[in-house]
Amino acid sequence: MRKPTVLIIDDEKNLVNSLMFSLEEEEMTVFAAYNGRSGIAEIEKQTPDVVLLDLKLPDQSGFEVLDQIQALPAPPITIMISAHGDTRAAVEAVKRGAQDYITKPFDLDELILLIQRNHNHRQLKEEVAYRREREADVHGLVGRSATMQKLLDQVDRIGKSSARTILLQGPSGSGKTLIAKALHAKRDRAAPFISVNCASLPENLLEAELFGAEKGAYTGADKRRTGLVELANGGTLFLDEIGELPLPLQAKLLTFLETHRFRAVGGQKEIDADLRVITASNRDLQTEAQAGTFREDLFYRLNVMPLTIPSLAERREDIPLLASNFARELAAQEGCKPIDLPPETLSVLGSYDWPGNIRELRNTIERLTILHAGESIGVDRLPPEIIESAPQLKNSASGTDPWRNEMQGSLTNEIAKREAQCILEALAKSNGRKGDAANSLGISRHALKRRMQKLGLTGDEL
Template sequence: MSNLSVLVIDDEQNLVRSIKFSLNNQDIELSAAFTGQEGITAFEQLNPDLILLDLGLPDMSGLEVLSHLRQLSPTTPVIMISAHGDTRTAVKAVKEGAVDYITKPFDVDELELLMLRTAEQQRATKELAFLRNKDDLNNQIIGQSTKTNLLKKMITQVANSAARTILIQGPSGTGKSMVAKSIHNQRFSNAPFIEVNCAALPEHLIEAELFGAEKGAYTGATSTRDGLIALADGGTLFLDEIGEMPLNIQAKLLTFLEQRTFRPVGAGKERKSNTVIIAATNQNLAEQVSEGRFRQDLFYRLNVVPVEIPALQERATDIPILVEHFSSLMAQNESCQPVIMTPEVMMSLQQYAWPGNIRELKNLIERLTILYPGEHITCSLLPNEILPKTPTLHSPQTSYDEQVESKEKEVILQALSSTQGKKGLAAEKLGISRHALKRRMQRLNLDL
């Protein structure tokens, strides 16, 4: 492990010297202060990883020092040192923010183990906070188009509601998992988020996976196991590709959604779980209901709070922002400079249909970053399917009006791209009023 800096605040100098002398771990660096005020000053100067704080100090109580330290750094762990018979005060200190306490006289090996364990817990807590923050950043909804802003507003409304059953619908690759995590993160600060793809689970194991199973409930069940619904208790269970769930499991899921109780496979008693269920699909569940492949009652139960995600083609004005975001992200992953799109390339990206939606765009930027790090990307470097199809005047499939409309759309998108989606500046660049630009965008079915 890396060096662990520890500040001991205790008025017994012999005790501090004894701890320094007896420690066997050379990675622990010990500093000392002998009054409460000296300890606070030393903490501000040294910024230690861990503090050992005596409850009985000459100038102020250990609880007062603890209060000051918590104000300066709420996350720095503090272990209280209490005299024999002062356990009640030590427990009070733990309630006020100390992570643990140890009673005099103590064994130095016991103290060393306590310090190392506390430091490891602190490291794990920081790592978890970092990963959650990184996850939050990676799951931000990127874009400023009207449809994207409506989606953001919907996510906030749903997250702030009491809804415990949510259905997300949208084409493949639009970011349904990202929307589910965004709802979860806005609703919960510290709760489990468990994601499962219903299409990836074997049909004969999906019931045990979701609801759990008792030992011996089926062949291979050598021990009792909790299901995902139990593990997500107090948080969110995200059921992706809900349309692929077998009909018999749909019935059991419906029972849980209505009663919030479930019975593990082979169990005699029902269990409760306060789990938010977010389901997602890229299929038309109403059609599946009419075809008998999805339960009508479950569809109605899931469809209480529907969240619709638009296809990328419907929010083409977001593409420059998304390209910039993914370029920076991929450059960071590859430790290189981000790729730079020429205006012609950006125009091609905005005109492309994107059947794979945001996932396809992200994969393209990743490929370009790996192959051409830091370079200016020209149309010659794009895959053939993304290159614009140039219509000919003599083509029987393309009318003159269609060619004019296509060119008009191209010019408007180019103006919007060069002004980062700002319609006022784009209108000025085109030499028309903002209202005229808005009317033309509506006529051309361009997302505002």
């Protein structure tokens, strides 16, 4: 498990120095404060896992500090340190929210064990709570909004049904793949789930990819190739971006959906396959069918059981939950402490339109996690396009209040400087390769180019 960060709040400097040395030898990160006021300031700044709090401080009592700690949105583990004979007071502190206590003089090994035990217990509790929350979601889908609850109910009903064709329509990045996996899991989690993006394969290879090919069917076909339809037999085939399927191949797919039989490329024998086919598109297939760019008969065959996936802007009340889930998930992935998202930051995230939907939100949280692991994310650390679109900041920066205008301008300039610095550091690490730099920042190459143009960067600054 991850080693804890520890804050010591005690005015005995010799004791603090001794504790810091011992805890750092255990590979813990340690901070110190010598009175209650600076201790609370350090908690808000450093967000420690564990606080060692003395009951007697020069400016206020340990009880007063403990009450302030317990009032925080996510209070750290607090272990009280009491003088000899103050056991009753320490027990009272535990009743008021402290996790444990130890009396002076104490054994260092005992204190280290106490810190580790409480920290490990907290981590296990958080992990169990997180897993339970994930299990309550449908295959990783998160949402408490009425729109999302309605969709999850439809997923449950359709997933358990005998429906063989399901059409998912919704904007890019809205979670269509997760919905497809959830539908599959509702029917038979152990059966094969085969996924292919129709837009990612060359047209001349797509038919062989889907239906397979016999040996010698085309140049380079030196052995029989099993197609995805055959591999998905008994389970689910998910065809993402179905609108990109060429018209001739649409006809072959329609025949398969009606007969459940197909021929491999270059083959004469018909092969049976019993599977569910889930298709998805970010385009309006009905409109395209009417325009003749998508087969109308195939559209109606696919549209037997349609599901519309809402954009993130249509379910704004889910944004705080999604952002918090991503923060925990990505922290576990990176092996670091999760970022903290204060209410004002969540409010700004909730007001943004998220044109890239859930994918864009996840990328944003990933970037913040990498750059500011374990820190509290103020509004000033959010990407400029999110800040600039926030109505609450626009209102506060109206012409009626010059001071607020000046502050907002300074904030935007500071963010631009930080972003430019991050981009230049990423470019330096990738030796100027923009594709690699974009990957390390968690954005697309096109988005990196756009941000560089906006910030006036050319890459020659390295």
